[in-house]
Amino acid sequence: MGTELAFDDLPDPPGMDLPLRSAFAPELDEDGAPSLEAVYDVPVRVQAVLGRARMPISELVxxxxxxxxxxxxxxxxxxxxxxxxxxxxxxxxxxxxxLLGVTLTEIVKSDA
Incomplete structure (x- = not known):
């Protein structure tokens, strides 16, 4: 009926001989620790809080x-x-x- 083709007969695509690396496996730095370089450009919201106040809505309005x-x-x-x-x-x-700025005087340790 024609020529049969087995998948084992197909050549491997380029790069298939390289080791697989999981998308979730982080790159390691020179100390073997996960590198944080991939997250350095992620924006975060930084706030300097002068203080807080509690009041009833009647005062607020x-x-x-x-x-x-x-x-x-x-x-x-x-x-x-x-x-x-x-x-x-x-x-x-x-x-x-x-302009207003803030001089850091204390780093707060995380509970997590």
């Missing part, structure tokens, strides 16, 4: 320009530095060329 409300921090106390809503450090507010 009655706010107007010039309204002052109290935060839970004193002047000079360290502020929280959050990355993606997780506290990673504390710092002090500084001024840099007319």
């Amino acid at each position: 009655s706010m107007h320009p010039g309204h002052v409300f109290e935060l839970d921090r004193r002047v000079g106390e360290p502020i929280d530095i959050l990355v993606n809503d997780r506290i990673i450090a504390r710092g002090e507010i500084v001024m840099i060329d007319g």
Whole structure:
């Protein structure tokens, strides 16, 4: 009925002799630890939190320009530095060329 072709007779595509590497297997750095280079350009949200306040909705909706409300921090106390809503450090507010900045004073250890 014609020529039969077995899959074993087909040549391997180029690169088939290379070892398989899982898409989930990270590249290793010179110490054998997983390299983080692939995530260096992933954007994260960084926030410097001066303080927090709790108030009833009635006070919130009655706010107007010039309204002052109290935060839970004193002047000079360290502020929280959050990355993606997780506290990673504390710092002090500084001024840099007319802009606000933060000097890190403490790195917060993760509980996880």
